[in-house]
Structure formats: C-alpha cells, structure tokens
Amino acid sequence: MAANAMLRRLLHTAARRNPKYSTRSISYKANHMPLTLNDINPALLKVEYAVRGELAIKAELYAQKLKTDNHELPFDRIITANIGNPQAKGLDQKPVTFSRQIAALTEYPELCEVAKDLFPSDVIARAKELNAEIGSVGAYSHSQGVPIVRKSVAKFIAERDGYPADPESIFLTAGASEGVALLINMLISAPGDGILIPIPQYPLYTATLAQYRGVPIPYLLDEAKEWATDPASVEEAIQKALKEGTKPKGLVIINPGNPTGSVLPESIMKQLVDVADRYGLVLLADEVYQDNLHQRPSQPFVSFKKVIGSSGSKVPLVSFHSISKGVSGECGRRGGYFETFNISPEINSLIYKMRSVTLCPPLSGQVGVECLVRPPKAGDPSYDLWKKETDAIHEALANRTKVMAERLNKMEGVSCVDSPGALYLFPQIRLPKKAHEAAAAAGKAPDAFYSLALLDETGICTVPGSGFGQAEGTLHYRLTCLCEGVDEYVGKLEKFHKGFLDKYRD
Amino acid sequence: MAANAMLRRLLHTAARRNPKYSTRSISYKANHMPLTLNDINPALLKVEYAVRGELAIKAELYAQKLKTDNHELPFDRIITANIGNPQAKGLDQKPVTFSRQIAALTEYPELCEVAKDLFPSDVIARAKELNAEIGSVGAYSHSQGVPIVRKSVAKFIAERDGYPADPESIFLTAGASEGVALLINMLISAPGDGILIPIPQYPLYTATLAQYRGVPIPYLLDEAKEWATDPASVEEAIQKALKEGTKPKGLVIINPGNPTGSVLPESIMKQLVDVADRYGLVLLADEVYQDNLHQRPSQPFVSFKKVIGSSGSKVPLVSFHSISKGVSGECGRRGGYFETFNISPEINSLIYKMRSVTLCPPLSGQVGVECLVRPPKAGDPSYDLWKKETDAIHEALANRTKVMAERLNKMEGVSCVDSPGALYLFPQIRLPKKAHEAAAAAGKAPDAFYSLALLDETGICTVPGSGFGQAEGTLHYRLTCLCEGVDEYVGKLEKFHKGFLDKYRD
Incomplete structure (x- = not known):
C-alpha cells in the first residue's frame, strides 16, 4: 500500500x-x-528539496520491497547516505546516554523517586531542576523557549566566544530549519528581494526562498581551494544582483559548510562581515555543524557572534544551532535555537510575535538543547561515560571522513576535498561523454543519472550535486560519513563506479 | 532582566x-x-495573535514580579485562563500515565530491561513495538510521520467513523497549527484569495491569513442560538466576498468551537458540505476538541470525514486533530495530524514535498499521537488506571464548565452560553457607558480594557473578545475552564466584576 x-x-x-x-x-x-x-x-x-527528493523516495520504495520475499534487488539493505541522520536505522549512532536519561526523567518524573538507583545522581539532580523550572513537558512553554534553557544557551555562547550573550535574544526552535524559514519569510518583503546563498548550498535555502518568493543570489565557493569562501565573489554576486534589479537583504553563510564541510578562517569571516556591513545585509550564520570538526587544532570553529561582537561591528546577525548534528545527532527530537545580535527590540518583538503563533517549540527538543549546551562537567558522576561516548563519535566520524576521502580520490575521474568539518563529502565526478548522452536520453541530469544508478545497483542513497548547486560543467554528489563498515560501503562505491565508467567509456 | x-x-x-x-x-x-x-x-x-498578546505578556511580567519580595501586587498568583494549556503551572492537569510511561521507554529504551518491574507489561510491549518500528526517536522519521503511527491513526479514524481511512493520507504534524499554516499557505495563491472563517474564531486563522496574504472572509456564529453555525450565513458571506472581488478558496469550521464550545449537529454539517460543494471550497475541519464533550449523549461529535465519506460527496477535506487538547493535554510535545480526503495524488504529493522541507514532526509528539489514538483496551494491565485518569479529567472539565457558566450568568450584565464542548467559555459582557469612555480615554477596546483591569486586580489572565472577533456592538472575553478551585477563581471574577460595574456605573 x-x-x-x-x-x-x-x-x-x-x-x-x-x-x-x-x-x-x-x-x-x-x-x-x-x-x-x-x-x-x-x-x-516551485519548491524543490533534493535531500528528500526523487532518490529518497525511490530508496524508500526499495526499503519496502526489501521486506518482501524474492525482492530480486541486487542488495540487501538501503544505506541512507543522503541525509545527516546519524541515528537512522542501519546507521544506528547511539544517542548520548546523559541526554536520554534526562529525557526519560522529564517525560516521567516519577522515575526520579522510584528508579533513582538506575540513574547517576547528577542526572537525577538535573532532571529535578528542569522539572521544577519547566513544570510539565506537556505544557506549552514560553514561546521563545523555557527561560532556564535560554539561560543555559546564553552561558554556553558566552563561554564559547568570550563575549556575553543575552537569554532574551535566544529563540528556541524545532531544529534550525524552522528559524531559517522564519527569517527568510521576514526578510523577503517585496518582489525582487533576495538572499545571498553559497553554491553549493543546503537546499533548505533555495526551498524556503521559493516558498516565500525570494530571489536566491548565488555566490560560488572555490572547490580548487578546498571550498573556500571568497569575499570578493560575494561582493561580485551582490553587484550583479543589484544590476539585475534584485535587492540583497541577507547573506547566508554555512560554517562548517554543508555540503562542503569547509571551515572558515577568522580572517575571511572578518571580510565577510565587512561586506555585509557595506551592503546593509543581515548575516544569517548557519552554524549547526560547529561541533563537527575533524581537524580541530588546525581548523577550529569561530562563531560569527564572536567576530561581530568582539569587533564592535553593527552588522545584524542571526546565528543558528541545532541538536540534530554535532555528536548529539538528535534529529527526531527537533531542537535548536537562534540568537539575534545587533537586532533592534522592535524586530525581536516581531520575531517573538511570530514565534508565539506557533505557540512553542517541542519541549523534548528544548530539553535536548539544555543537554547539548550544558553537558556533565569533569568530576560529575555522568562525566566519564559522556566523555567516552562523545569522543568515540567524534573520532569515528573524523576517521571515516578521512578514509572515505582518500579512497574516493583514488577512483578514476573522482576528486574529493577531505572535509575538515560537518558530516559529508562532496566528491566531484567526471563522467564520459556516453554517460552524459545516456543521462540526456533518460531525461536526467548526469549527476542524478549517476546517483540513481548507484542506488539501483548498491542500495546506497546519495544526493546529486544539482540538488545543492554546483559550478557549471561540474558534477558532484553528496554522501554522508555516518555509515559504519566503511570498507564494505566504500567497496560497493568503488565497484559501482568502475562498472559505470566501463559501461559508458568513450 | x-x-x-x-x-x-x-x-x-x-x-x-x-x-x-x-x-x-x-x-x-x-x-x-x-x-x-x-x-x-x-x-x-499585520499578524496579530491575541492568545499570546498584550495581556499574556503583561501576565508574564506580573509572574516575574511575584517572585520578588514586596511585589505589592494585589494577588499572589497568575491564573493563566488565556490559553488551553491544561498542564501549565498552576493548573497542573496530570498527564495520562500510560502516555508518559511510553514516552520514557522510547526516550530511554534500556528501561524496558532494567526497570521492567516498574511498568505494566502492556506498556513494555507497546514501547518495544514502537522502538522496533521507529528505531531511535532521535532519528528523522518519514516526513509524513512514522508509518506505524499513521496506521494507528487511520484505524482510529475508521473505528470512529465507520468509514475507512488511508495511512497514506495522514500527515503527522507538530500540533494542529503547523498543518493549518501549510494548508493556508497552499490555498492562498494570488492576491484576493480568501478563506471563510467563523466569527468568533481561533486567532491562528487570522494570524496565518495575514502572514500568507490571504483575505479572511468572516461568517458570523449565532450567539442567540448557542453559537450555532447557519449555512445561510456562510453562503451570504461567500456572495459578499465574490461581489467584493475576493475569491473564496476554503471554509474553516471549528467543531467543537473555539472559543464558543458549540458542537455541530450532523444536519447542519451536511448543509455546510453542500455549500462547500457548490462553491468549490476546500473544507478545513479543525476538530482538535473532538474529545472534549460535556453533554456527550445529547450533543455527540460527528466528524466531517464521516459526513463527506458516507455521503459520497467529492468535497475536498482536510481535518485536523491534536494531542494538545482532549484529555491528553500534551501541548508541549507538539503532536497532531491532518487527514486529507478527496484530495488528488498530485496535491498530496505537493503536501508531502512541503512537509519534507521541515524534515519531520517531533518524534515525541508522534509517540504522543500513537498513545492518543491507540490507548489501552479493557483487560490490558494499564486500562484501569487509564480509564480512571481520563474519566476524572472529562468529569472535572464538564463540572467546571457547568458551574462557571451558571455563576457567570448570575453576574450583572453577563450572559454566557453553557459550552457543550472544548475547554472555554465566551461570556458576553455589557458595560456601562462610563466604562466605554474610560476605555477610549486609555486607548483600549472596551473588552481589552475590562480584561486588563481583571488581570491587574486578580491575576486572572483572559483574552478579550476582540482577539477572536465578535458581532459589532458586543463585548466578550474567553476564559478557559481548566483551573481547579472554581469557587475561589469564580469568586475573584464575581468580586472584580461587581467592583468594575460599581466604579463605572452610569
């Protein structure tokens, strides 16, 4: 059915x-x-959302088919490498125990008494503190989010940046996407208003711009320089847009990048802030991968809040974070927040009003945010397990990313930047002319044709580069680095790729 | 701060x-x-949302002030009668144990083993079933919602209506509001497109229409006939809109009513379907209070799905339900669903695409929906407690509604329909001329002036009728029937009302 x-x-x-x-x-x-x-x-x-588009729908059909006898498919499972969903079936990244214990004790507070021996004492204490402040997680909270959670977020930001944060400027959300959509809906005020987005980008931006009738103003990331962001390219894109009658209202920066995984150096960030300043743009900083750093000492994460705050810049900033990524990976709980900075009280008041129409973000996600920004401290009974679990996730992701990039780079016609951040690789593929022709005959873009063939043959579901945008004449696909058993997984990729090239070799 | x-x-x-x-x-x-x-x-x-508007913000200020010493306020607590939030602090409706036990066991599945003696066996079995189907509640689910939950919803609808339902036409959401917003965003396709809404209405509708640039087409409910819906009034409103160049696209019916609490008889529903049919309208049936019935035998709930399905009508229907109301009262978990009926596959496909951009509804809300639509059955170990808890909530709400309506009707210048459904009363108040003048001098609508004075004096937070819309020349306010200790609560109301009238008596 x-x-x-x-x-x-x-x-x-x-x-x-x-x-x-x-x-x-x-x-x-x-x-x-x-x-x-x-x-x-x-x-x-006009809305398009490739991450859950044609390939994902086909993969779901295959998953249904795999449950039947005699399915006659050439694979026995689907590998959902199309979406950063670490706890998905088949990937099965374990949730962080601390976070789930708190969740259970806020959902069913009686356990704090009747099962207290089953939980570390700091978990019980934290749950009791939250239950006292929140009341019931079944009640609507303040539309900006539970005050105690916003305080924890502000403290987390202040400690991260060495620059203060105000709980009244924090808005909790159901994942980062909800906040992005609101900001785009707010900023697109007339036909011809546009927002600058990187190419390649996370398709939430083009989808939401289409929904709210905004014009995407693309600026190209530089693949030859490991997907660097060039402030001069951003400025060129602005000039081009202005000439075409488009009014730039905001500048989206995804850092660490999605799908590229690149991590911005502070010097570039300062130049980008300067561009935003000169053109009166709101900076929309998508920083949901800030904790996914595989080369941490050499390529650290710096927040735009720190850059803007510490320089005394007046550039309006909205920065987004989420519990879905990092090592939390709690996509299904729908938790996140955004912080506004250099935003006037009347605009914050408008944001509050709009958030109040949706009543409040899910409390389960809000509790998830609390656990993300205020984990156990060294010496707490929960700390050792928390440290062990989170270290293991960081390490596994960094290793997988490295190994996968190495092996992708060894494939014929493939080049792949070894992502220093986020959860993805975005290899470039060069396909023979006959493959282009076969794709055209099938009515598909060549990268979609390649990704569909990969799915059909191996059960590996990826997203073609055209879903993110890519420089003209280039072809890519995005795959996540979340699947255990890299050997088997990349082995399948290699075998498929070789076969594909052989089939269409000129 | x-x-x-x-x-x-x-x-x-x-x-x-x-x-x-x-x-x-x-x-x-x-x-x-x-x-x-x-x-x-x-x-x-232009968006306005009175339920969390000026009064709610002032009440929150007072709540902060009450935490300080020497606050000098004439009350010692805020009674949040402005919003249907049963588990709010101070109201403290207990969550249904069955639902919360399942929630704890899906958040932290280890408890199914290490704490199995603390849970009834059917709860453990259900949680294991859900955990096996869902995988982790920290993973994104299918964008329409977890398949097993959609199957449970379809079964619930089929049993309720005696008419089949298709899990593929069920879309789980973060509360009903999210679905309403999507449908309005979809239906408003050009300037001048409008949606019919009852007056008084739940302000989500006017707020969302303002956001998506739709025209609200009001039709008046008949207070003299216990807030009856007159299909002839709906048709008049359509004719008027057409003359004014507004194109009606949808018809919103809230049943049971909010804020009115009225329950539609089947004969009227059939006529409303006929109106929708004749004018090619999509029927948007807000049925979130379907389980809040205080006069159940004489005024039962009938769904529009049943009326449309069993008559073979082709009227497109989208009906909304939620875990926030009923006796579940799980507002904070943000769970709900809508069912589409007589909607073509390509429109369902579009809805799916739009839902996929938001990735998925919160899993905690989805698990809440599962518990709502598939409660324990007679004979199950959990059944007796579930029955006792839910009966007690139904009974308390029905009693409070009755007593409050009786006492409101005894107040000078007040008349109040004794709501047979939902969570609210919507009394009409007739104020002396001097009160109107004082309101005008303060720059307030008279009902807002009254509600503000009520809050200032008693700490009771309500919503003025102007936030919902009301017949010209009439004044109302909405208050919830969720507060225990009716005697103290209504006693405060009575004392305030008498004092207010005395102060402004002509």
Whole structure:
C-alpha cells in the first residue's frame, strides 16, 4: 500500500513537470470540480528539496520491497547516505546516554523517586531542576523557549566566544530549519528581494526562498581551494544582483559548510562581515555543524557572534544551532535555537510575535538543547561515560571522513576535498561523454543519472550535486560519513563506479 | 532582566503603532544602517495573535514580579485562563500515565530491561513495538510521520467513523497549527484569495491569513442560538466576498468551537458540505476538541470525514486533530495530524514535498499521537488506571464548565452560553457607558480594557473578545475552564466584576 502510493506520487511528480492545466481562472470553480494544482500557490509548486527528493523516495520504495520475499534487488539493505541522520536505522549512532536519561526523567518524573538507583545522581539532580523550572513537558512553554534553557544557551555562547550573550535574544526552535524559514519569510518583503546563498548550498535555502518568493543570489565557493569562501565573489554576486534589479537583504553563510564541510578562517569571516556591513545585509550564520570538526587544532570553529561582537561591528546577525548534528545527532527530537545580535527590540518583538503563533517549540527538543549546551562537567558522576561516548563519535566520524576521502580520490575521474568539518563529502565526478548522452536520453541530469544508478545497483542513497548547486560543467554528489563498515560501503562505491565508467567509456 | 526586556518590547509594540518610518527605499541601505521594521515583510507586521498578546505578556511580567519580595501586587498568583494549556503551572492537569510511561521507554529504551518491574507489561510491549518500528526517536522519521503511527491513526479514524481511512493520507504534524499554516499557505495563491472563517474564531486563522496574504472572509456564529453555525450565513458571506472581488478558496469550521464550545449537529454539517460543494471550497475541519464533550449523549461529535465519506460527496477535506487538547493535554510535545480526503495524488504529493522541507514532526509528539489514538483496551494491565485518569479529567472539565457558566450568568450584565464542548467559555459582557469612555480615554477596546483591569486586580489572565472577533456592538472575553478551585477563581471574577460595574456605573 505504502509502496503503491509512493509510486503514484512519483508518477504524478513526473506529470507535474509537463502540466496540461489551463491558465488560472478568475471566477470560482463550478460544482464538483476537484482541487487541482491550478488552485495552489504557485510559489509552492516551485519548491524543490533534493535531500528528500526523487532518490529518497525511490530508496524508500526499495526499503519496502526489501521486506518482501524474492525482492530480486541486487542488495540487501538501503544505506541512507543522503541525509545527516546519524541515528537512522542501519546507521544506528547511539544517542548520548546523559541526554536520554534526562529525557526519560522529564517525560516521567516519577522515575526520579522510584528508579533513582538506575540513574547517576547528577542526572537525577538535573532532571529535578528542569522539572521544577519547566513544570510539565506537556505544557506549552514560553514561546521563545523555557527561560532556564535560554539561560543555559546564553552561558554556553558566552563561554564559547568570550563575549556575553543575552537569554532574551535566544529563540528556541524545532531544529534550525524552522528559524531559517522564519527569517527568510521576514526578510523577503517585496518582489525582487533576495538572499545571498553559497553554491553549493543546503537546499533548505533555495526551498524556503521559493516558498516565500525570494530571489536566491548565488555566490560560488572555490572547490580548487578546498571550498573556500571568497569575499570578493560575494561582493561580485551582490553587484550583479543589484544590476539585475534584485535587492540583497541577507547573506547566508554555512560554517562548517554543508555540503562542503569547509571551515572558515577568522580572517575571511572578518571580510565577510565587512561586506555585509557595506551592503546593509543581515548575516544569517548557519552554524549547526560547529561541533563537527575533524581537524580541530588546525581548523577550529569561530562563531560569527564572536567576530561581530568582539569587533564592535553593527552588522545584524542571526546565528543558528541545532541538536540534530554535532555528536548529539538528535534529529527526531527537533531542537535548536537562534540568537539575534545587533537586532533592534522592535524586530525581536516581531520575531517573538511570530514565534508565539506557533505557540512553542517541542519541549523534548528544548530539553535536548539544555543537554547539548550544558553537558556533565569533569568530576560529575555522568562525566566519564559522556566523555567516552562523545569522543568515540567524534573520532569515528573524523576517521571515516578521512578514509572515505582518500579512497574516493583514488577512483578514476573522482576528486574529493577531505572535509575538515560537518558530516559529508562532496566528491566531484567526471563522467564520459556516453554517460552524459545516456543521462540526456533518460531525461536526467548526469549527476542524478549517476546517483540513481548507484542506488539501483548498491542500495546506497546519495544526493546529486544539482540538488545543492554546483559550478557549471561540474558534477558532484553528496554522501554522508555516518555509515559504519566503511570498507564494505566504500567497496560497493568503488565497484559501482568502475562498472559505470566501463559501461559508458568513450 | 527578563522583565525589563519584556517591558522594552511592550513599549516598542506601542511605538510600532505610531510608526515614524519613511517610505520604503528602493536602493539598498547605506553603511551601518540598522535593520528596521521598514525592511521587514509587511505581511508579518499585520499578524496579530491575541492568545499570546498584550495581556499574556503583561501576565508574564506580573509572574516575574511575584517572585520578588514586596511585589505589592494585589494577588499572589497568575491564573493563566488565556490559553488551553491544561498542564501549565498552576493548573497542573496530570498527564495520562500510560502516555508518559511510553514516552520514557522510547526516550530511554534500556528501561524496558532494567526497570521492567516498574511498568505494566502492556506498556513494555507497546514501547518495544514502537522502538522496533521507529528505531531511535532521535532519528528523522518519514516526513509524513512514522508509518506505524499513521496506521494507528487511520484505524482510529475508521473505528470512529465507520468509514475507512488511508495511512497514506495522514500527515503527522507538530500540533494542529503547523498543518493549518501549510494548508493556508497552499490555498492562498494570488492576491484576493480568501478563506471563510467563523466569527468568533481561533486567532491562528487570522494570524496565518495575514502572514500568507490571504483575505479572511468572516461568517458570523449565532450567539442567540448557542453559537450555532447557519449555512445561510456562510453562503451570504461567500456572495459578499465574490461581489467584493475576493475569491473564496476554503471554509474553516471549528467543531467543537473555539472559543464558543458549540458542537455541530450532523444536519447542519451536511448543509455546510453542500455549500462547500457548490462553491468549490476546500473544507478545513479543525476538530482538535473532538474529545472534549460535556453533554456527550445529547450533543455527540460527528466528524466531517464521516459526513463527506458516507455521503459520497467529492468535497475536498482536510481535518485536523491534536494531542494538545482532549484529555491528553500534551501541548508541549507538539503532536497532531491532518487527514486529507478527496484530495488528488498530485496535491498530496505537493503536501508531502512541503512537509519534507521541515524534515519531520517531533518524534515525541508522534509517540504522543500513537498513545492518543491507540490507548489501552479493557483487560490490558494499564486500562484501569487509564480509564480512571481520563474519566476524572472529562468529569472535572464538564463540572467546571457547568458551574462557571451558571455563576457567570448570575453576574450583572453577563450572559454566557453553557459550552457543550472544548475547554472555554465566551461570556458576553455589557458595560456601562462610563466604562466605554474610560476605555477610549486609555486607548483600549472596551473588552481589552475590562480584561486588563481583571488581570491587574486578580491575576486572572483572559483574552478579550476582540482577539477572536465578535458581532459589532458586543463585548466578550474567553476564559478557559481548566483551573481547579472554581469557587475561589469564580469568586475573584464575581468580586472584580461587581467592583468594575460599581466604579463605572452610569
């Protein structure tokens, strides 16, 4: 049933690309006319979100099929390398025990009494503190988030940056995406307003810009320099946009990068702040991967809050963080926050009003944020296990990223920047002319054609580079570094790649 | 600090009503210009959400003040009667044990083994079933929601209505609001598109219509007939809108009503479906109070799905439900769903795409939905406690509603429909001329003036009728029936009301 419905959808998605609908009628519909795409906000029709697009839907069909006998597929499991979802089935990154123990004790506080021997004393104490402050996690909280959690976030930021943070400027959210969507909805105020986004970018940005009728203003990252951000390119993109009648309102920086994994040096950040300042842009700093650093001593994370705050710059900043990434990996709990800085009280008041319409972020996510920003300290009963678990996740991710990049770079026609941050690799692939022709014949972009073939043959689900944007004439795909058993996984990739090249060799 | 920031906001909200900003500049801003309201999407400036508006913000200031010594306020606690938040501090409706035990065991599955004697065997079994299906609640789920939960929802609907439901037409959400916002965003496709909403309405609808630039098309509920919905009034509103160049796209029905508590009879529902059919409207059925019925045998809940499904009507329907209301009251977990019916596969596909951009609803809310729609059955080890707890909540709410309505009706100049459903009363108040004059002098609507005075004197926070809409020349306020100790609570109301009338008596 599920598979059939999915198939229907795929077919209808195809049909949508070739619409036969007449132009929009001004009068209301006659009796019994069904609702058609003609009746729908055209902005939503333009939204694309490749991370959960055609490949993900096909992978889900295969996953259903694998549950049946005689499925006749050439693989026995799906590897969901398309999305940074560490705790997904098959990847199974273990949640951090401290965080889950607190979650259980806030959901069912009776356990603090009847099962207290099952939990470390600091966990019990923290849960009691949260339960006293929050009341019930089944109650709506303050629309900005529980005050005690916002205080913990502000303290975390202040300690990270050596620069103060105000709990009243913290807005908890259901993951970072919710905050990004609100800010884009706010900043796009008239036709022709645009937001600068990196290329390649995380497709949330183009999807949300499409939804809110904003113009994406792309600036290209430099693959030859390990996906460096060049402030001059950003400025060129602004100048080009202005000439074309687009008004830049905001500048999105993803640091560490997604899908690139690059980590910005402070010197470049200062120049980017200067560009934002000169053109009156709001800086939207997507910093959800700030704790995913594989070359920490040489490539540390510096926050835009620190750069802007410590320089006395007046550039308006909104920075985003999340419990979904890092070593927390708690995607399903939907927790995150954004901090506003150099934003006036009346704009903060507007943000508060808009957040209040959605009532409040999920309390489970808010408790997750508390655990992320205020983990056990050395000497606490929970500390040793927390340290062991989080170190192991950091180490495994760094090792996998390194090994995968090395092996990808050894494949014919593949070059891959060894990401110093985030959860992904974004290899470039050079495909023979015959592969391009076969893709065109199948009505697919060459990278989508490659990724679909990879899925069909190996069960590995990735996202084609066209979903993120890429320099003209180049082809990439994004894959996560979350799958254990790199040997088997990359072995499948290598075998597929060789076979693909052999099949289409010129 | 929190109080000061709130105060700043209040002042800035006031400032916003008297803007001094110059008209929008076409060129980009000069250096160092701060972000102003001028740069913000004007649609968002128009959003109003009274449930968390001026009164709620003032109540929060008072709550902070109450924590200080010598606060000099004439009350010692805030009664948050402004919002249907049963588990809020001070109201403290206990969560249903079954639901919270399942939550704890999905957050921290180890407890299924190490603490199994602390949980009934059916709870352990259910948690294991969910954990096996979901994997980790820290992983993104399917964007429509976990398949097993959608199956449970479909079964619940089918059993409720005696009419089948398809898990592929169920979309889990973070509370009902998220689904409502998406549908309104979808249906408002061009300037002049509108949605029919009842007056009084739940302000989510006007807020979301303002956000997405839709026109609210009001139809008046009949207070003299216990807030009945008259299909002829709906049709009149449609005709009026068409004459004014507004194109009706959807019809919102809140059943049981919010703030009115009225419960629709099936005969009226059939006529409303007929109106939707004749004018090609999508019926948006807000049915989040379907389990809050105080006069169940005489005024039962009938779903629009049943009415439309069993009649073979082709009217497109989207119906919303939530774990926030009913006896679950789990507002903070942000769980809900909507079901689409008579909606084409390509529209469902579009909805799926839009849901996928937000990745997935919070797993904690999804697990909450599972517990709501699939509670313990008679004979299960958990059943007796579940029955006892939920019966007690139903009974207390029905009793409080009845007693409060009786006592409100005895107050001078007050008339109040005894709500047969939902969580609220919406009394009408007739105020003396001098009170109207004092309100005008204070720059407030008379009902807001009354509600503010009530808060200042008693700490009871309500929402003025103007936040919901009301027939011209009438005044109301909404208060929840969630506060225990009705005697003390209504006693305060009575004393205040008498004093207010005496003060302003003509």
